[in-house]
């Protein structure tokens with residue numbers, strides 16, 4: 001169970017809130033409401049406050065900000081607003097890299113974006129590695145570089161920008177492979193008043209951050225990953241497994257009328273050119 005929060009406000013770079021343990025919820029059950037999509041769509045501190053009120057903090061920490069991964073009394077919501085944005089950037093760039101890899105377009109740039117986000121998330125005292133217990137994906141990429149291009153004297157970031165085109169898809173695969181890790185276990189529950197016990201296969205989710213990663217994994221498992229709207233860039237869950245470019249009718253109409261205006265202006269310019277040519281010919 002994961003707590004929601006109450007009285008969420010932001011003071012400088014600090015999230016101030018109180019844990020609302022009475023309104024705790026099951027992280028895996030919340031998957032149906034797509035909190036990972038809500039989190040990715042937070043674009044202002046106010047939206048982030050609303051998210052934390054609804055779904056609780058991403059992580060719990062001690063008073064001095066160290067990660068709490070086991071139940072203990074002095075835990076409190078992670079306060080750093082910057083850390084929320086770091087994690088959002090990391091996740092968004094990862095999902096965009098996965099999409100680029102599937103489509104085989106813009107893979108190098110998506111890889112550079114994810115690598116930079118991964119590096120930023122790993123920097124500082126408060127880093128993603130201490131909450132996730134997973135090595136940064138960039139480390140795997142360093143091994144890949146050593147194997148494929150042992151003579152290179154470039155730094156990893158520079159190599160990413162300059163590596164031969166033939167390495168790009170394999171390098172992106174290494175990064176995706178090293179990103180989300182999911183653990184599962186068997187839970188045993190009472191079956192109401194009956195004697196036997198029910199055995200449930202459930203993911204191990206110790207915090208909301210991990211749950212959000214698992215939800216992205218689950219999306220792939222169910223072959224219904226989040227998409228990013230090509231008009232407003234917000235993430236959305238497609239109703240079926242079919243690809244959709246836009247999050248809704250509003251964005252689809254907006255892009256259709258933009259495309260119409262673009263075609264009309266092209267047509268007008270073409271007609272003007274023909275008219276000018278004809279009038280020059282007459283002179």
Ligand SMILES: [Zn+2]
Nearest residue numbers: 229232247251
């Ligand atoms: Zn949209």
